[in-house]
Amino acid sequence: MSRTFLVAAVGLCAACASSSPSNSDPTTHLTFADTRGFPAQKLDGLVFGAARWDERHDEVFGVDLVRSADVLPIAVTVRLRGAGQDEARAWLNPERMGAELVLADGTTLSALPARAVAARVAERHGERVEKRALATGLLSPRGEEGWLYFDLAGHDDLEVEDACVEHSVDGRTRRLLLDQSLVTFDVTLDGREQSFCVGIGR
Amino acid sequence: MRHHLIPLLLLASACSAPRDHAEMRVDLEHAQELVAKRELANAAKLLERSLGPDAGHAADRGAELQRFHAAVLLVRTHVSAAFGAPFLPSARTPTGAAWNLDAKEPAPAPSPVAHCVAALRWVESARRWYVDVRAADGADREDLLPAALDGVAPRDALAYVQLAALACHARLRFEDRVEEILAGMDVLGELDRCDALLASTRVEDGLRPWIYYGVFEHWAPSDEPRAFKFAVRALETAAQARTFGAREQERLARWIQHDSRFAFRCPTCETLADPVLFSCSVCRRPTLEFEPGPRETAK
Ligand SMILES: [Zn+2]
Numbered sequence: 001m002s003r004t005f006l007v008a009a010v011g012l013c014a015a016c017a018s019s020s021p022s023n024s025d026p027t028t029h030l031t032f033a034d035t036r037g038f039p040a041q042k043l044d045g046l047v048f049g050a051a052r053w054d055e056r057h058d059e060v061f062g063v064d065l066v067r068s069a070d071v072l073p074i075a076v077t078v079r080l081r082g083a084g085q086d087e088a089r090a091w092l093n094p095e096r097m098g099a100e101l102v103l104a105d106g107t108t109l110s111a112l113p114a115r116a117v118a119a120r121v122a123e124r125h126g127e128r129v130e131k132r133a134l135a136t137g138l139l140s141p142r143g144e145e146g147w148l149y150f151d152l153a154g155h156d157d158l159e160v161e162d163a164c165v166e167h168s169v170d171g172r173t174r175r176l177l178l179d180q181s182l183v184t185f186d187v188t189l190d191g192r193e194q195s196f197c198v199g200i201g202r
Numbered sequence: 203m204r205h206h207l208i209p210l211l212l213l214a215s216a217c218s219a220p221r222d223h224a225e226m227r228v229d230l231e232h233a234q235e236l237v238a239k240r241e242l243a244n245a246a247k248l249l250e251r252s253l254g255p256d257a258g259h260a261a262d263r264g265a266e267l268q269r270f271h272a273a274v275l276l277v278r279t280h281v282s283a284a285f286g287a288p289f290l291p292s293a294r295t296p297t298g299a300a301w302n303l304d305a306k307e308p309a310p311a312p313s314p315v316a317h318c319v320a321a322l323r324w325v326e327s328a329r330r331w332y333v334d335v336r337a338a339d340g341a342d343r344e345d346l347l348p349a350a351l352d353g354v355a356p357r358d359a360l361a362y363v364q365l366a367a368l369a370c371h372a373r374l375r376f377e378d379r380v381e382e383i384l385a386g387m388d389v390l391g392e393l394d395r396c397d398a399l400l401a402s403t404r405v406e407d408g409l410r411p412w413i414y415y416g417v418f419e420h421w422a423p424s425d426e427p428r429a430f431k432f433a434v435r436a437l438e439t440a441a442q443a444r445t446f447g448a449r450e451q452e453r454l455a456r457w458i459q460h461d462s463r464f465a466f467r468c469p470t471c472e473t474l475a476d477p478v479l480f481s482c483s484v485c486r487r488p489t490l491e492f493e494p495g496p497r498e499t500a501k
Contacts (some may be wrong), residue, residue, distance in 0.1 A: 106320030110293035
């Protein structure tokens with residue numbers, strides 16, 4: 001039945017196309033930027049942040065943390081940049097910054113303390129997990145990259161395949177690319193907490 | 203034709219095969235009603251289910267048009283949630299302690315940010331699936347789309363999608379993305395045309411202050427008198443919608459009072475612009491009509 005409708009609709013096309021060029025249409029002259037995903041680095045006021053997924057993170061930790069510890073590790077850099085960077089006092093505490101990974105469909109994963117991740121793997125790997133975790137302290141213009149560990153435990157509906165997370169919902173699978181996902185956290189700048197978010201590069 | 207659709211409505215929920223035009227039309231109508239009733243979680247679920255796993259392959263132009271409108275409705279659903287009634291949970295608890303392993307924290311709060319991210323995913327789908335289906339214009343479109351969508355030109359729907367993306371990126375503070383979107387929409391540079399576009403594309407009230415704020419940030423470095431109008435409109439719409447950010451609100455107020463090179467005054471009585479009042483406190487002239495003058499003469 002629907003096919004007949006469409007044939008009729010196509011038949012109408014030629015007739016209506018010439019009659020309605022609609023120059024008064026407010027959207028006629030717009031062009032639409034094709035932005036995609038989120039930038040993997042950002043300057044927001046004085047705070048510069050960057051995040052990336054490393055598919056070879058097992059070389060960093062000696063173990064595949066997705067398979068062995070049920071966490072998604074993301075390397076994060078946070079530093080101060082711009083006029084006033086030397087006077088500003090910004091504080092970062094991974095245990096109190098409410099870090100979250102927001103997947104492309106809006107599913108959120110919380111960050112785990114490094115010690116909790118370390119407890120999920122062999123001791124020699126756990127030491128690296130703790131050592132390479134994003135550090136607590138005052139931000140400086142030379143902040144170093146550190147890792148945040150996002151918890152996949154309890155999310156049996158999620159499957160990580162390289163830079164893509166597959167999310168099973170109602171018997172269907174959503175393919176969620178990490179470059180359409182966000183890392184968010186709070187930074188305390190000059191005594192005031194502000195939220196920061198950045199996309200995830202590779 | 204409508205009576206044929208009633209049995210299809212019952213079929214639609216049981217059937218997981220790709221939707222035909224009539225089934226999809228029913229789903230779109232139902233989803234539209236759910237969005238209007240603010241049953242946003244149900245709307246999102248229905249739309250995603252009706253798009254199905256094979257949404258990448260539309261059977262024909264009619265299906266393409268329906269798929270596009272479904273994606274636009276998903277954008278509407280998630281931005282209505284982000285800037286109004288969020289339902290997706292945050293991973294963090296109200297105390298901010300995503301860390302607390304004791305699991306005695308209260309339930310997590312809903313996350314507007316999660317909805318912005320989800321909305322932007324559907325923005326990408328809507329752009330990819332955009333079809334300017336003149337072929338489906340006219341009488342037969344009602345068999346593809348419910349009445350409420352039937353009069354919406356796909357191009358206007360796409361403009362709405364861009365405005366929604368602009369609001370989300372402004373909310374997430376991705377200024378570069380805001381700039382990229384604004385670059386193609388010079389109509390947003392004039393306040394009255396911007397107002398008209400937001401009205402004609404039925405942009406939700408909650409998004410408006412963010413869109414005006416995004417345009418304000420675009421003009422602030424180069425054209426302060428123009429930026430002023432957008433700052434005032436952002437503050438006006440923020441006062442109505444209450445979905446605006448505290449940082450952004452402060453930024454606008456500080457810019458009007460201090461950071462702009464100009465002092466904005468009432469042309470009738472010279473009263474300085476007050477960011478919490480939208481008309482002159484003395485003569486009631488709208489703040490939008492205030493004019494820029496040199497800052498150094500400000501009292
Ligand atoms: Zn006055």
